[in-house]
Amino acid sequence: MSTPYAKLPAWADYGLIPLINLSVAFIVAGFVVMLVGENPFRAAVILVEGAFGKGTGIAFTLFYATTFIFTGLSVAVAAHCSLFNIGTEGQAYIGGLGIALVCLSFDSVLPWWVIFPIAIVAAAAFGALWGLIPAYLQAKRGSHIVITTIMFNFIAASVMVYLLVGALKPAGSQAPQTRNFLAGAALPKLNWVIELFGAKIRSAPLNICFLLALVMAFLVWLLIWRTRLGYEMRTYGHSPKAARYAGISETRIIITAMMISGALAGMMALNPVMGDQHNVAIDFVSGAGYVGIAVALMGRLHPVGIVLAAILFGMLYQGGAELAFEMPAISRDMIVIIQGLVILFAGALEHMFRPYIQALFASVSPKSVGMQAVKGTGA
Amino acid sequence: MAQAAIELIGINKSFGAVRANRDINLEVARGTIHGIVGENGAGKSTLMSILYGFYQADSGEIRVGGKPVSIHTSNDAIALGIGMVHQHFMLVDNFTVLENVILGAESDALLKSSITKARSELDRLEREYGLEVDPDAVIEELPVGLQQRVEILKALYRGAEILILDEPTGVLTPAEADHLFRILKQLKDQGKTIVLITHKLREIMAITDTVSVMRQGTMVATRTTKDTTVGELAELMVGRRVLLRVEKGQSEAGAVKLSVKNLTVRDQRGVTMVDNVSFDVRGGEIVGIAGVAGNGQSELLEAISGIRHAVSGEVMLDGKPIDLTGKADPGELRDRGLAHVPEDRHHVGLVLAFEENENSILGYHDDERYLKGPFLDIDAIMADAKDKIEKYDIRPGNPRLKTANFSGGNQQKIVLAREMEQDPGVLIVGQPTRGVDVGAIEFIHKRLIAMRDQGKAVLVVSVELDEIRSLSDRILVMFAGRVVGERGPEATEGELGLLMAGVEHQEAAE
Numbered sequence: 033m034s035t036p037y038a039k040l041p042a043w044a045d046y047g048l049i050p051l052i053n054l055s056v057a058f059i060v061a062g063f064v065v066m067l068v069g070e071n072p073f074r075a076a077v078i079l080v081e082g083a084f085g086k087g088t089g090i091a092f093t094l095f096y097a098t099t100f101i102f103t104g105l106s107v108a109v110a111a112h113c114s115l116f117n118i119g120t121e122g123q124a125y126i127g128g129l130g131i132a133l134v135c136l137s138f139d140s141v142l143p144w145w146v147i148f149p150i151a152i153v154a155a156a157a158f159g160a161l162w163g164l165i166p167a168y169l170q171a172k173r174g175s176h177i178v179i180t181t182i183m184f185n186f187i188a189a190s191v192m193v194y195l196l197v198g199a200l201k202p203a204g205s206q207a208p209q210t211r212n213f214l215a216g217a218a219l220p221k222l223n224w225v226i227e228l229f230g231a232k233i234r235s236a237p238l239n240i241c242f243l244l245a246l247v248m249a250f251l252v253w254l255l256i257w258r259t260r261l262g263y264e265m266r267t268y269g270h271s272p273k274a275a276r277y278a279g280i281s282e283t284r285i286i287i288t289a290m291m292i293s294g295a296l297a298g299m300m301a302l303n304p305v306m307g308d309q310h311n312v313a314i315d316f317v318s319g320a321g322y323v324g325i326a327v328a329l330m331g332r333l334h335p336v337g338i339v340l341a342a343i344l345f346g347m348l349y350q351g352g353a354e355l356a357f358e359m360p361a362i363s364r365d366m367i368v369i370i371q372g373l374v375i376l377f378a379g380a381l382e383h384m385f386r387p388y389i390q391a392l393f394a395s396v397s398p399k400s401v402g403m404q405a406v407k408g409t410g411a
Numbered sequence: 412m413a414q415a416a417i418e419l420i421g422i423n424k425s426f427g428a429v430r431a432n433r434d435i436n437l438e439v440a441r442g443t444i445h446g447i448v449g450e451n452g453a454g455k456s457t458l459m460s461i462l463y464g465f466y467q468a469d470s471g472e473i474r475v476g477g478k479p480v481s482i483h484t485s486n487d488a489i490a491l492g493i494g495m496v497h498q499h500f501m502l503v504d505n506f507t508v509l510e511n512v513i514l515g516a517e518s519d520a521l522l523k524s525s526i527t528k529a530r531s532e533l534d535r536l537e538r539e540y541g542l543e544v545d546p547d548a549v550i551e552e553l554p555v556g557l558q559q560r561v562e563i564l565k566a567l568y569r570g571a572e573i574l575i576l577d578e579p580t581g582v583l584t585p586a587e588a589d590h591l592f593r594i595l596k597q598l599k600d601q602g603k604t605i606v607l608i609t610h611k612l613r614e615i616m617a618i619t620d621t622v623s624v625m626r627q628g629t630m631v632a633t634r635t636t637k638d639t640t641v642g643e644l645a646e647l648m649v650g651r652r653v654l655l656r657v658e659k660g661q662s663e664a665g666a667v668k669l670s671v672k673n674l675t676v677r678d679q680r681g682v683t684m685v686d687n688v689s690f691d692v693r694g695g696e697i698v699g700i701a702g703v704a705g706n707g708q709s710e711l712l713e714a715i716s717g718i719r720h721a722v723s724g725e726v727m728l729d730g731k732p733i734d735l736t737g738k739a740d741p742g743e744l745r746d747r748g749l750a751h752v753p754e755d756r757h758h759v760g761l762v763l764a765f766e767e768n769e770n771s772i773l774g775y776h777d778d779e780r781y782l783k784g785p786f787l788d789i790d791a792i793m794a795d796a797k798d799k800i801e802k803y804d805i806r807p808g809n810p811r812l813k814t815a816n817f818s819g820g821n822q823q824k825i826v827l828a829r830e831m832e833q834d835p836g837v838l839i840v841g842q843p844t845r846g847v848d849v850g851a852i853e854f855i856h857k858r859l860i861a862m863r864d865q866g867k868a869v870l871v872v873s874v875e876l877d878e879i880r881s882l883s884d885r886i887l888v889m890f891a892g893r894v895v896g897e898r899g900p901e902a903t904e905g906e907l908g909l910l911m912a913g914v915e916h917q918e919a920a921e
Contacts (some may be wrong), residue, residue: 254786258786258787258789259785259786259787260776260777260782260785260786260787261785263769263776263787264776266762266765267762267765267773270762270763270764270765271758271759271762271763273755273758273759274758274759274760274761274762274773276718276741276759277716277718277741277751277753277759277760277773277774278741278742278773278774278776279740279741279742279743279744279745279774279777281740
């Protein structure tokens with residue numbers, strides 16, 4: 033059978049349709065803003081200006097985007113192997129534990145540029161190990177990865193609470209978090225890059241993890257489309273039977289993909305922990321793992337799409353915070369509604385407007401969809 | 412001729428750049444059996460899907476019983492008295508016959524009244540058309556021939572006057588196919604109109620009144636069946652003269668390359684699918700395994716190629732055993748010179764979402780020719796894919812095209828090119844030409860014979876008896892997991908058919 037969708041020009045497929053979906057999401061969100069009695073246009077201006085208007089806003093937007101790039105990549109790597117890793121949240125949390133151990137041990141003796149690589153390895157290793165157990169259970173025992181990874185998010189949360197009110201908490205402190213790291217474990221900021229363009233920045237957490245995220249995005253692209261391992265992962269992802277036929281071990285590919293996914297999730301913790309807060313506190317991941325699922329889907333599992341989607345979500349986070357501050361009627365929860373609408377229209381209802389756009393293209397320029405100039409319906 | 416049951420006038424349909432149907436005109440007379448033949452991708456299925464409401468035509472007109480109609484969903488088609496029996500049955504396996512028949516035609520929230528009504532109606536249909544099926548049998552326990560009968564009953568139950576059958580005999584034994592034809596003739600005698608889509612020209616000759624030939628989206632000819640010949644139809648389909656039976660010389664069988672001894676394989680449910688099977692394949696010969704689908708051929712191939720584990724027995728490749736515990740690495744078997752063209756190219760032999768070039772290395776992606784360290788050597792892979800495209804005349808010749816966009820025949824050529832170009836010692840092929848058009852069948856058969864002439868051992872499993880008889884130097888027949896007979900290529904269809912049906916034929920067995 034032929035494909036149900038006729039072809040659209042690439043610019044329409046990858047540019048126009050997402051843009052329309054996004055616009056619709058914002059229009060519907062605008063109605064929600066109207067319902068609570070605020071002016072949607074003013075709200076939109078505040079949101080965009082809050083995210084991109086000032087240097088500080090841009091830095092915050094990119095800081096959030098950094099986090100989402102890591103979690104989005106994590107979800108995407110697993111998804112290419114047809115594994116739905118819901119456990120990014122927990123893997124990132126446990127990744128934070130690895131970073132804490134490294135930083136608490138070495139921050140008084142080593143400079144940041146020595147600690148950073150060690151912390152990257154530790155974060156990746158801890159995240160990967162947290163992905164390994166569900167992967168093993170899936171590969172060897174057939175336990176569904178969605179169920180086990182959700183469970184492992186809870187286990188991760190419990191383990192971290194246990195450690196952060198116990199062993200990792202400095203004696204005498206009331207707060208469930210580690211002691212603050214010394215200067216040796218603080219990553220350099222990137223704010224000066226934005227200042228080069230003439231913007232002023234008061235204080236913002238954007239740090240070199242952003243560059244690391246971009247490097248990882250490139251490496252993930254390389255892995256998925258240019259390596260033998262990526263080829264095997266995609267083969268298994270599309271057809272486990274074809275993978276078996278091709279001599280690809282199911283156990284090995286599931287475990288490898290989940291460990292890479294977990295490693296990327298674990299590396300997400302570098303950004304808030306070493307780049308911003310300089311400690312590991314309870315619930316520092318705060319849902320970024322779940323946002324990663326939306327980012328990966330919106331980005332169509334492609335690193336370029338993921339970076340763009342992560343920046344969009346970074347904008348919603350940062351602009352949303354400004355909005356909640358400027359318009360008291362709009363609470364944090366309203367921002368979550370707007371994010372939800374974006375996910376709904378750009379992710380779940382991705383193909384809703386497609387037939388209409390195709391019909392439009394077909395009538396305006398039949399050649400663009402590869403049709404001869406015939407019009408009319410079947411009688 | 413009687414009044415037209417269906418008229419299609421100037422039907423056009425495009426999918427992207429592909430014009431699946433162009434300016435199709437077709438008239439099917441009431442109370443006749445009308446055949447539609449054409450290569451795969453000629454647009455037969457698209458045309459019937461338009462008639463059945465799966466697709467909308469871009470332009471053109473459909474008339475049913477002389478009146479212009481618009482068919483947007485299959486419900487519209489059913490309301491107009493059009494019924495369809497699909498190539499792949501649309502039945503719920505764990506429902507009974509009765510439940511399947513009323514599915515979607517339940518009249519009430521509670522099932523009782525519809526079931527009572529359906530039972531008496533089924534009874535009437537069965538008597539009228541000779542379509543005996545136990546209404547309380549569960550579908551998965553019925554043989555395919557009966558399952559197909561349920562599909563026909565479903566259509567008739569919904570009041571079909573026009574019945575479309577898409578490749579109905581692909582899964583049937585010759586005897587079952589004969590029975591189907593008797594039913595179709597009976598339906599015709601009762602005034603029903605039947606449209607039969609097939610690529611088997613012999614069936615067309617046997618049963619249809621008129622036949623239309625499609626090629627590359629156009630209707631090239633309509634003939635009265637008794638005034639035409641198989642040769643003419645084949646030529647019309649392909650657009651050139653075709654060899655219907657491939658020519659081959661005497662085989663020169665050499666040393667045993669593949670040896671199967673007392674092989675027993677069970678499926679996931681523990682049912683014995685291959686039962687104590689033994690045979691040898693020598694270099695320079697083609698051994699064909701005939702049998703109705705589902706008699707253990709698939710499991711046999713999977714066990715030999717290391718995909719499925721065997722309960723007991725032994726398989727030797729060039730005198731060395733193959734690990735049958737299910738831990739065999741199909742990659743390692745490839746290195747040892749065993750190439751495998753699987754039956755199911757859509758899910759096993761190919762990844763349809765991949766580009767053509769990516770599929771041209773599937774299973775050989777470990778080979779250092781295609782690698783630079785851990786990275787794929789894209790240039791080498793593309794060069795290799797282009798080379799195969801040229802040698803095997805794969806069309807369209809674009810290695811970057813998604814595999815799903817190739818026709819069945821070209822997809823099969825992609826798999827064959829990949830496996831044959833590795834120069835294996837043993838080639839095992841499942842259903843070499845399933846869903847493949849006439850032109851490509853000829854090509855594939857020639858290639859298989861060329862492999863044989865190079866001294867390779869070739870094992871072919873096919874449900875197409877013609878294919879087995881024309882290719883094989885020796886024919887094994889499988890029934891219920893066992894090899895029930897071995898014959899030479901001169902065996903008659905009737906003789907093989909009896910073996911395939913499990914009838915112990917004393918005379919045939921001498």
